[in-house]
Amino acid sequence: MDLQTQMKHAVACAAVDQIQSGMVLGLGSGSTAALMIEALGRKIRSGEINDVVGVTTSFQGEVLASELGIPLKSLSSVSQIDLAIDGADEVDPNFQLIKGGGACHVQEKLVAALANRFIVVVDSTKIVDKLNLQFKLPVEVLPSAWKQVKNNIQELNGKSELRMAKNKAGPIVTDQGNLVLDVIFKNGIDNPENLEREINNIPGVLENGLFVNLTDQVLVGQVKDDIASVYSMNQN
Numbered sequence: 001m002d003l004q005t006q007m008k009h010a011v012a013c014a015a016v017d018q019i020q021s022g023m024v025l026g027l028g029s030g031s032t033a034a035l036m037i038e039a040l041g042r043k044i045r046s047g048e049i050n051d052v053v054g055v056t057t058s059f060q061g062e063v064l065a066s067e068l069g070i071p072l073k074s075l076s077s078v079s080q081i082d083l084a085i086d087g088a089d090e091v092d093p094n095f096q097l098i099k100g101g102g103a104c105h106v107q108e109k110l111v112a113a114l115a116n117r118f119i120v121v122v123d124s125t126k127i128v129d130k131l132n133l134q135f136k137l138p139v140e141v142l143p144s145a146w147k148q149v150k151n152n153i154q155e156l157n158g159k160s161e162l163r164m165a166k167n168k169a170g171p172i173v174t175d176q177g178n179l180v181l182d183v184i185f186k187n188g189i190d191n192p193e194n195l196e197r198e199i200n201n202i203p204g205v206l207e208n209g210l211f212v213n214l215t216d217q218v219l220v221g222q223v224k225d226d227i228a229s230v231y232s233m234n235q236n
């Protein structure tokens with residue numbers, strides 16, 4: 001296992017340790033969240049956890065959780081989520097996030113917003129001083145609106161590009177059937193709260209990957225002297 005996978009694995013297992021029987025769980029997307037879903041599946045199989053139900057945030061999570069026999073419910077059929085666990089692409093010192101590296105941020109934000117507690121699981125490479133200096137901000141857009149949204153984002157001084165698919169000609173298509181613009185602001189994002197609102201206010205935008213004031217805890221996986229460990233980040 002490479003170092004980054006070791007960190008992801010350690011942090012995924014540490015988050016699953018916080019799951020209790022009977023909980024309604026938000027199950028995130030991406031490679032770290034997938035390791036978390038696998039760890040949950042193992043605990044259910046061993047009988048250590050029972051009676052949980054998951055609400056997935058993507059087709060990826062739905063396929064994986066159902067293969068592992070984790071009972072699932074749709075978002076619209078639950079009134080609250082006890083605990084949601086998900087990965088992130090960047091985490092700043094105030095626990096503000098960029099998500100959407102897997103283009104799943106629309107459903108991920110819905111689930112995080114409904115959760116009583118939202119735990120973010122990342123490896124140490126995701127911790128940054130300021131958002132968007134390295135990772136582009138994903139914005140999901142209606143297909144017919146992509147050019148208009150791109151121009152509107154340009155007016156906010158953001159440079160965006162349509163995310164292109166691998167092993168398929170043309171752009172990636174989200175689980176909702178939309179497209180994704182990846183946006184970079186020259187000096188990063190100074191005010192995530194304002195920018196989240198401003199971008200979502202553009203006609204044709206479904207949701208952007210800024211997760212503001214949603215996170216309760218950030219668990220970080222690290223490797224020192226070839227040993228993987230996990231720490232809980234302190235908020236500024």
Ligand code: 5RP
Nearest residue numbers: 030031032087100101102104
């Ligand atoms: C998907 C996400 C993921 O949680 C994020 O991209 C992190 O993924 P990984 O754990 O594979 O690094 O937001 O939309």
